[in-house]
Amino acid sequence: MGKQKKHILLFHLLFLHLLLAGVQVVESKSHHHLHGQNQVHGFSKLFAFGDSYADTGNSAKSTSDSWHEPYGITFPGKPSGRWSDGRVLTDYVASFIGIKSPIPRQWMKYGPKLVKFGINFAYGGSGVFETSTPVNMTVQINSFQQLIQQGLYTKKDLYSSVALVSLAGNDYNAYASRNGTAEGLPAFISSVVNQLALNLKRINVMGVKTIIVTALPPLDCLPLRTLSSSFQQCSETDNAGVIFHNQLLQQAVDKLNNQSKDSTFLTLDLYRSFKTILNQTALPAGNMKFDDPLKPCCMGVNSSYSCGSKDENGVRMYTVCKNPKTAFFWDMFHPTQEGWKAVRLLLDSYLFPPKP
Ligand SMILES: *[C@@H]1O[C@H](CO)[C@@H](O)[C@H](O)[C@H]1NC(C)=O
Ligand SMILES: *[C@@H]1O[C@H](CO)[C@@H](O)[C@H](O)[C@H]1NC(C)=O
Ligand SMILES: *[C@@H]1O[C@H](CO)[C@@H](O)[C@H](O)[C@H]1NC(C)=O
Ligand SMILES: *[C@@H]1O[C@H](CO)[C@@H](O)[C@H](O)[C@H]1NC(C)=O
């Protein structure tokens, strides 16, 4: 690899660190043996795992709101299985590294050429353990492993790939719905982070050297939790658990970085970025303003219905705001495209703060 290319890559890795970690800048490592790729930034493929923040169309059509109107009205213009009015985290990470968004795993039936930019295995509703979906993260990684064993990607392909792993809290919803106790929660959080760390390591051992994992967003600020205050304030109830999860995750990521010479593990700090955007007084730039930042654009007419649902006669049982661009949250759990764009912009501005 030429010297210049290596510099671009180093710069890029450092950029990723700053952009994604926000807080913790891990020592940059270079990929000394990266060859023969054409991407400007040096990465050729993205493999995504995890939940609805990353899913671009794997959830089952028969059961997922994400395949019903008004999901997808902004992009691609109709429901695509994305849990938003438009693009989601995976799309922005792909554009950041200079490639097209990878196809959802279930599109592979349409032909092998489509896998050029990687594959998205993420599945809405999933976690590391059992949740409401059958496709936990282990199953997603198994699917990736099978494709590698079948020779779909070379070692070199994997070496120049990025993995995005999204875990936004479905394990904790499942814990609550099993009536898990508050006393048992710290131990459960530890087991979730341990399993997550094992999953990251496993993806790494398969040959992917750059792995990005999301920190939990502030779950107490999601519309589901702020509904009771008419979307006026974060409920604070889950905050201690979220902070504990994120601390354990950062420790696990530090440890993984310590243990591996040729790999880089990064934390994408959804906690700090969501918090900053939701606190509209403290924003660094003017293009992230949301009128009523905790209020979702789309919601069911009452608690029996969700965004996208209809009654037995096919009558819409939800309301949608006039302009999704004015909302940070799309539904009870997920940001709008504009919301994800703001997360991305905000993280950029940590690196390139606007001139006074
Ligand atoms: C993931 O799901 C599979 C299939 O249901 C199950 O066998 C496995 O134990 C699960 N993994 C974890 C870590 O819960
Ligand atoms: C959890 O508690 C609720 C209310 O007490 C009860 O209705 C429900 O059956 C319980 N669920 C489980 C899985 O134990
Ligand atoms: C990483 O390694 C350094 C130096 O060996 C050590 O001081 C530090 O405690 C390690 N950190 C973790 C999280 O293992
Ligand atoms: C919002 O930001 C302002 C200015 O930095 C700060 O004083 C305030 O405590 C923040 N509020 C919340 C809820 O974080």
Ligand SMILES: *[C@@H]1O[C@H](CO)[C@@H](O)[C@H](O)[C@H]1NC(C)=O
């Ligand atoms: C929700 O609205 C529907 C239609 O107006 C009504 O039949 C149902 O009882 C309502 N459910 C709740 C929980 O208010």
